[in-house]
Amino acid sequence: MRALPIYEKCLGPDDPEIAQVSGNMFTILASQHRAEEGEPYLRRALVIGEKSFSGSLSMANLQLCLAALEASRENLKVAALLLKKVIATQERLLGPAHREVGYSLAAYSTVLRRMHQKSEAKSALNRANMILKSALNDVK
Numbered sequence: 001m002r003a004l005p006i007y008e009k010c011l012g013p014d015d016p017e018i019a020q021v022s023g024n025m026f027t028i029l030a031s032q033h034r035a036e037e038g039e040p041y042l043r044r045a046l047v048i049g050e051k052s053f054s055g056s057l058s059m060a061n062l063q064l065c066l067a068a069l070e071a072s073r074e075n076l077k078v079a080a081l082l083l084k085k086v087i088a089t090q091e092r093l094l095g096p097a098h099r100e101v102g103y104s105l106a107a108y109s110t111v112l113r114r115m116h117q118k119s120e121a122k123s124a125l126n127r128a129n130m131i132l133k134s135a136l137n138d139v140k
Contacts, residue, residue: 016058019048023062035069042066060089064104067111076115083108102131 004021011017022045029038042065049059067082083104090101105128112121 014048014051016048016052019045019052019062020058022048023058023065026065030065030069035072039069042069055089057089057093060086060093063089064107067107071107071111071114076111079111080108080115083111097131097134099132099135102128102135105131 004018004025007015007018007021022041026035026038026042026045029035029041042062046059046062046066049056049062053059063082064086067079067086070076070082071079087101087104087108090098090104094100105124109121109125109128112118112124
């Protein structure tokens, strides 16, 4: 937390590095079960990301964090929309069979199941399992 003002002074308040540091702050706080305290850091990172690196994997990772936060608050529609964006970005940049797409599809499936959209959830989970099984076979 103390490093952020130093980065801001050196780089400026809207530098992409500030988004990286802010996103990391959220991740650290969330891992300590303090996601609510970390939310302002995540929101700031997202604002900077929209200006500086929209459509990138870094932005998708920030959106993934926000989706998890929203799902934990039972804001499932918001979480589902964010996960759809994340998946689209990952597919575009990594390819439709990348393991990160599989992980995101699994998260999307969980949110859909919680929204009682069982057939869509099953479809997303089946695709996630196919991708992840293939990725596991590639490692062997």
